[in-house]
Amino acid sequence: MALFGRRKGAVGHGSGAARRDEVLDDVDTVDADDDGETGPYDEADAPDDQFARLDLGSLRIPVPDGAQLQVEMDPAGPVRAVHILTQLGQLTLNGYAAPKSGGLWKEVCGELAEQLRADGATVRSVVGDWGQELSASLGEVQLRFIGVDGPRWMLRGVVAGPPQLADNSAMGLRELIRNTVVVRGGQPMPVRTPLQIDLPQAIVEHIAAAQQGEQQPGQPG
Template identity: 30%
Template sequence: MQIASAMSRHISRGVGPLEVQEIIGFLAGADPSPSTAGGPRKTILLRGIVEMLSALVEERGLTDPDVDEFLALAEEGCYEVARNDGGIDAARRGLDIGPWYAGEPFVPADEYLDLGALWIPSREGIQIEPMSSDSTSGCADVTLVLDGTALQLQVFRRTEDSTWRAVRHDLLRKIRASHSRASETLGLAGIEIEANQAVTMQDGSSTFMRVRFLGCDGPGWFLRGVVTGTGAEPESLEQWPYEVFLNTVVQPVPPGGGSDTIPLHPPVVP
């Protein structure tokens, strides 16, 4: 295959010829070989795809159709790797990427606002909407607002039905059943859902609202983020909702109560 031979001339020493062949085979739809199936293969695959894409820039012997074909396969391959992983790499979460769990050794040294079950990074200009609570259940969620974009955060006890994979499936089903559009996409926090949801206004009229759903599984917990406003638009380049989501620290999960939702309290500075 011309693409494979071209890539092997330009790939770095970190990815050997056999791995190049495996990557090409994976992108073409082949099953992984028994000797490389499992966790290590996933790491090699993602790095290898990036290096092979870079090599395309240097390779003059490929025709435009070859390049287009490979880019299409690479895009689908990266999407499948992230999909199979359920979003954020579980092996990396807590090491070099968040959301974090209290007590993990690599939690960034940052200024946080204490909401009880969640500590959220303090960022200049971000406003927290008033949080209402009662003496029994506390606050169910918190909403942060900046420049027309809102991020709602909510943390749950993790169960078989509250993993990010299960929640995505349920959200897609419910949104589509309401005659709204929704799809899975790759974002800065892994797999997310982009939706154009039908909503009813206070005057009874109907309109559509753009929404992005983020999620991450942790040890005993599941963190969900909901982005609305200008940051949820398809052309938006807003990064602060992702930065806050990925740097949020989940505190030790209290014993289970009558709800999977872990209550929060109004913010205090630790």
């Protein structure tokens, strides 16, 4: 199920089938839905295409038509994540500092599998467009985790949705990842440091107005 329009061809990072991490015995292979135009893109290789991307500082994400945004704030103040709510479920992308040698997703994938199992989820390993993906069932929610190693960054995506839409949700997440631009920056950062999310001014003002409204004293009944 396509969520986005077509784009011009460009060469990006993450193309080809990467070797998967052998952390799970139950492994499935899915047909790649890559049409030869691959991302995600490093800022240096950002394509000159027709996508209108939401600029979040470290990430430029093409938000699907009709989607809603939900901002998750850290108690300390910084933005923890921006969730994209679609008909296929909730999609979330986060970028992290990674070593030049790559391979961070391989480590994170194994840790995620252990954490999900500890939470009571049923976990399967799936070989997708960029190598290993994780598919997990937790209660009435189906999760799909996808990671891509880039130049000194790792992009991790997750979609949470109803089980009956699991295949389409995974396709939607892959398409979102494939068209995202990662802005790592040149500053040194410890490995696994989350890349900073900066909200557009219009969203900042909207959140401030909503918070101000919640702080207004209630009218007597």
